[in-house]
Amino acid sequence: MYTINPTRAIFVALFFTLFSTASLFAQNCAHPDYSSLEELYNATGGDDWANNNGWLTSCEPCTWAGIGCDENNRVTSIILRGNGLTGALPVDIGDFDQLRVINLAYNEVAGELPASLFTIASLRDINFSGNRFSGTLPATIGEQPLLENLRLNNNQLAGTLPEALSTFSQMKILTLNNNGFTGSVPAGLGDLAFLFNLDVSQNNLSGCFPQDLENLCGNARMRFGGNSSLSWSGDFATFCSSGFATEQVGAPCDDGIPETEGDVITFDCGCSGELNPNGFTGAGLESIYEPDVAERDEQIRTRPGLGRVLPSFRQEITQLTVFPNPVVGDNLSVRLPLGSQNSQLRLLSLTGRVIINTTMDGPTTELLLPRLTAGVYLLESVTNGERSVQRVVVQ
16 A cells, blocks of 8 residues: 655645746736746756745745845846856846846856847946856947946957947946957047946957057056057057057067067058068067078978078168158158168068069168058168168058
């Protein structure tokens, strides 16, 4: 004869009672934010949260853990920081039409950022730091111009930073560091009047600092480091002391290609270096001595994409002046120290292609330039085995 365990029976009855009560709330609760909160709970493993007190046990979400409401009992804040959330956010999280603050920092939430989140007109503060969000910033981000704080640092986000970031007229804190963002820093961030904390460090950003960022110089909370292809590898203090955008051409950077060195910012704000097989100088400024010219030349000739070689000599840096630089028009004035005679003069691309090869009969000469694409070139002079190199910028 089968005997029912009284303890087991009580447990089963209690479980079905709670389940039925929760289902009843889901079906009959008239609170306008209940269903959206229920979806958030279920999508992010609410049963396993560190603190889920009150959730789905009553029709009064304003009493639940982490929920704040206004005088009309509408949800205005969701603060579940470090609460063990997993999974992905529901796509219709934008249904919280009175929400002002959402803080889900330091959980394990993954997936893409829901586009609907950035359509909530009342929203002022988003903190999703330290999660596992991936994908790109949604296009709807430009529909939330009154956002004051946006913290998405320490995630797995990628893609480019949209120009819409510069439309946040009330933005105070913008932290996007430690992600995988690429492309350039969008222009206009320096014109945000209330921005005091900007961190885009430790990404894969490249190019020049936008000149409007000079408005933020002197603020220690402006961080761009860890972006090796930016001017000065993202050293914002150097940008602030350099004369701003006009001095970024020729600034050091790192294009991420191991076979190049002497990488510099070009006129079009790219980061470019010179292929450097044994003895082939990067930007033409390092001192080298090449005892075995034939072996070096053969290495260069067999390097893909290179069909010309630089001369062999002991390199010494001497004074070489060019004007105007950046080039204006098709003339370039070149001047060497007094007493320089019969100097060999060459204009080269950054890959070693010879564009001009001529001889200077005296310390000065005028070069008539062919039509050149914008970028950085190298002007090289050789006099009695002494080599001088100057970067020439063509606009």
